[in-house]
Amino acid sequence: MMSNRIGQPHKPSMAATAPAEPVPLYTKMVVSAFGGMGAATFCHPIDVVRIQMQLFEFKGTVDAVGSIVKRSGYGALYQGISGAYLRQWTYGSCRMGLYSFFLDKVQRDLPPGTQPSFVQKLGMGCTSGAIGSFVGNPAELGMVRMSADSRLEPEARRNYKHIGECIVRVAREEGVPALWKGATPTVIRAMLLSSSTLGVYSECKNLLPKYMPILKSTDLGNMFVSSLISSFVANIVCVPFDVVKSRIQQMPAPKPGEPPMYTGMMDCFAKGVAAEGPLVLYRGFTPAFIKLAPYTCISFILTENLMTMVTGRKAF
16 A cells, blocks of 8 residues: 555655765775876976975076976986875875865764864864875885985985885885984975865865855866965965975985984974075975966866766765
8 A cells, every 4th residue: 555645745765865875985095096196297397396496506496497407308307206106195195085084074974064164174184184194205205305316416316216116225225214204394294285275175165156156166167266275375384394304305314423414303494594594494485386286276176076977976
């Protein structure tokens, strides 16, 4: 006997009203890694210029590009690309994958139509950035060393063939803990970077349609403007830690009986400012922003669209 009479409103079944199953963490991490690799392919030459400007003296960004190409050819702009790719499968996948996972989890516990607070988003960005940067520090160290190698004198070059050889040689020649050299400023920078980019991006995506109705939350234009704003905020916050991180990771191993060039993050800060002035902490700001802005735009937009294609759900 049918319980619903003709004319009565249909009562949806439990299956129809049940919330969609959450996207597994591993899916979010894999999608995030591919999105990051796409961005790294485009932006790596800018990263090479940024790293070399932080480590060596140049008159400016144009001079740095010209000097790198003149010294070692155009191929030098892609030195360390294997490290950049590995970095996306460690740091990048954790940073964006975990943030997206946390965002989903918090969102499911909120009433429909409401969003996590901006402070919650910043906290999720800090957490995902800290985990990702610690996991990805060996790849980060390798990318920095390989990107800067062509600038060293021939006898001082390490000549790593690829990121795998770099990691193995560092572990064998300097000890396994050396793979986490510079981990403290790396983690602090990643926490600031992830909270700035991911938190500000998520917040901007929701706020922009209220003030600029033409930019709907799912539009490409909204994603672009949101990622540009988040990149600028993150660059101001993170460049000083990026300078220190690069210098600590690139410093040579001390000879027996000699102290290391830097004993830690604060020592590197103090020595850099004392020797070169406070503006040294913002050396490489222009290439850092030129790299971060397109990298953030490409990686976020690719990840958002790949996630929609694979899962039918938004990433952030």
